[in-house]
Amino acid sequence: MGKAKVKRASTTIDMTAMCDVSFLLLTFFVLTATARQPEVMPVDTPASTTLDKLPDDNLSVITVGNNGKVFFGVKNPEVRKLTLKNMSAKYGVGFSEEDYEKFKGLDEFGVPFKQLRALLSLENDKRTLEIQPGIPVDSTEETSNELYHWVQQARLATVEFNRDQETKVKNYQDPGPMKVAIKADAEEKYSIMNLIIETLRNQKQNKFSFVTGLRQEN
Amino acid sequence: MAELNSDSGGGKKGGKVRSKKNGGRVDLTAMVDLAFLLITFFMLTTSLNKPQAMDVAMPDKNKDWNEKEPEIEIADNRSITLLLGSDNKIAWYYGQLASPITPPTVVDYSKEGIRQVLLEKKAQVPKVSGGKDLIVVIRPSDLSVQRNLVDILDEMKITDIKRYMISKIKAEEVEVLKTNGIYNDK
Numbered sequence: 004m005g006k007a008k009v010k011r012a013s014t015t016i017d018m019t020a021m022c023d024v025s026f027l028l029l030t031f032f033v034l035t036a037t038a039r040q041p042e043v044m045p046v047d048t049p050a051s052t053t054l055d056k057l058p059d060d061n062l063s064v065i066t067v068g069n070n071g072k073v074f075f076g077v078k079n080p081e082v083r084k085l086t087l088k089n090m091s092a093k094y095g096v097g098f099s100e101e102d103y104e105k106f107k108g109l110d111e112f113g114v115p116f117k118q119l120r121a122l123l124s125l126e127n128d129k130r131t132l133e134i135q136p137g138i139p140v141d142s143t144e145e146t147s148n149e150l151y152h153w154v155q156q157a158r159l160a161t162v163e164f165n166r167d168q169e170t171k172v173k174n175y176q177d178p179g180p181m182k183v184a185i186k187a188d189a190e191e192k193y194s195i196m197n198l199i200i201e202t203l204r205n206q207k208q209n210k211f212s213f214v215t216g217l218r219q220e221n
Numbered sequence: 222m223a224e225l226n227s228d229s230g231g232g233k234k235g236g237k238v239r240s241k242k243n244g245g246r247v248d249l250t251a252m253v254d255l256a257f258l259l260i261t262f263f264m265l266t267t268s269l270n271k272p273q274a275m276d277v278a279m280p281d282k283n284k285d286w287n288e289k290e291p292e293i294e295i296a297d298n299r300s301i302t303l304l305l306g307s308d309n310k311i312a313w314y315y316g317q318l319a320s321p322i323t324p325p326t327v328v329d330y331s332k333e334g335i336r337q338v339l340l341e342k343k344a345q346v347p348k349v350s351g352g353k354d355l356i357v358v359i360r361p362s363d364l365s366v367q368r369n370l371v372d373i374l375d376e377m378k379i380t381d382i383k384r385y386m387i388s389k390i391k392a393e394e395v396e397v398l399k400t401n402g403i404y405n406d407k
Contacts, residue, residue, distance in 0.1 A: 018249035025256035032263035048272065049368035051375040057274040067367075184274055189368035193305070193361040196370065204282045212274035213371055220379055 043111065044068050044132050049189035050218035057214060061178040063157045064214070065150070066111060067187040071195040072137035075153045076111030077160075082181075083107055085160035086153070090116065093152060098123075113137045116149055140198050144205050151202045157181060158208070186214035275374060279387065295356055298322060298349050301342050302358040303335070303373060304394050305365035306403030311335055311373070315342065318393060325397045330372045339380045357385035362398055364406055 046068040059078065066074040077083040087106050091098050094116050098106070105123045113135040114122050122130055140150045161181035168175045183203060187196060203211055297316040304312040310329055316322035328334040339357070346355040357377065361370050370387075377385050398404040 015246075015248065018253050022249045022253050022256065025253055025260060029256050029260050029263070032260055032267065036263050036267045049371040051273060051275050051371050052379060053273045053275040053375070055274050055276065056271045059271075186272075187367040189366065189371075191367040192363065193365045193367070193370065194363040196367055197361075197363070200279065201282075204279055207281065209279045209281055210276065212276050213367075213374075215273045215275050215371055217273055 043130060043135065044072060044074055044113065046186055046188045047190075048186060048214050048216050051213075051215040052218060052220050053215060054217075055212075057184060057212065058182060061161065062182045062184060063154065064111065064184045064186050065154075065199060066113075067185065067191050067195060067199065069132065069137075069188075071191070072113055072132075072135070073140050073150060073195075073199065074111045074113035074135070075138055075150060076109075077157050079161075079164070080107040082157065082160045082164045083109070085163055086157045089156035089160055090152065093156065094146065096120070115139055140195075140202060142198060142201055148202060150199065151206065154183060154203065154208065155206050158206075183208055183211040184214050185211055275371060277374065277387075296350055296353070299346055299353055300356045300358055301338075302360060302394075304390065304398055305359070305361040305369045305373065306398040306401070307362070307364040307405045308403055309369060310401075310403040311369075312397055312401050312403060313338060314397075318391075318397070325401065327401050327403060330369065330376075335373070336376055336380060339376060339382060343380060343382060354384060355382060357382055359385060359387045360390040360394060361387070362390050362395060362404060364404055 044066060046066055061079065063075065063077045066076070068074075077086055084103050084107050087098065087103060090096075096116060096119070098120065102120060102123050106119075108127075109123070109130075112119070112122060112130075115136070115138065122135070125134075138150050138153065139147060141148045144151055146152065158181050165175075165177045169177060185196075185199060200211075203209070297320075301313060301315050302318070304314075304325070306312055306327075310327055311334075312325045312327050313335070314321045314323055314325040318325075326338075328338060339355075343355050347353060359370075359373055374385075395404060
């Protein structure tokens, strides 16, 4: 008969599985987190009690800051490219395939259309606020109001893109028309805001969102 | 705590080399700690980073009117007009500007300022107009800033006023702002 051996219970737990799971999750979150690119024009948005979040996709953002400089950006890179194609036809400025690829990586910009090629030829970190004077906006619907056409062409491009996706991708959910958000600095004067709002209203884009930060009710 | 099974050192020939049973096991506590910390960080930054979006709807613009927007008839005792001036101040009046029920008064955007006015009028208007609710007309002047507009739209939400509209300020209303000293270009 063997001597009864008292088994010493170990206090260490096997953490291999836990470690596996946690790193799997970590990898997932790291990959899904979109690296925020530094904004060319940082904007201090006003705060509101609204809790609705800004959508990620199917959106274009008009940024206003730095005493009335207007920037524009389309979220979806494919739609962005289509928008430039439309704009290029409209304004009669040609772009190379390389330019289109560069434009896909351009989150937002603020130059008149004629200067866009020069902007695209620059390195990413050279596209500073100083060399970007803002997109021309006025109260007309002519080609001088470039923002009007950027928004309009982006909306058309969204429709085109969604229609295209429907034929290519099975069970594609059409997200509907593009949404427009205005991200304006808290100190921006209403005179410039009014121009932008009227620009949107002129093309019957009567619904839009103001990008705001969060605050308490009081 | 680390239990990395290291070779028991010197390798004395005489000594009996005892091999531990649970060989090669590393304590993962610190690693798991770190992993969870990072998970929390990435989870929060992805979801909390999204800014808020305040939806605004403007009325349809009819271009045939040629700048002259027809005056919409609103009962005097239902409408309060907020003129957003400079220096974070509002001038409000109740009724029509030519014959106001309450003449233009200057308030600020605080809880005691405009919210008090709005809540008071919201309670008062259905009594005097036979159950109809309050209409707020927001008229930002050129010298008001974006924060003012967002703040006032936010007040609409807080005070739960359903009928409001943003419209163009008139020249005589700019005069009101000037006489009250809240039309200063900084």
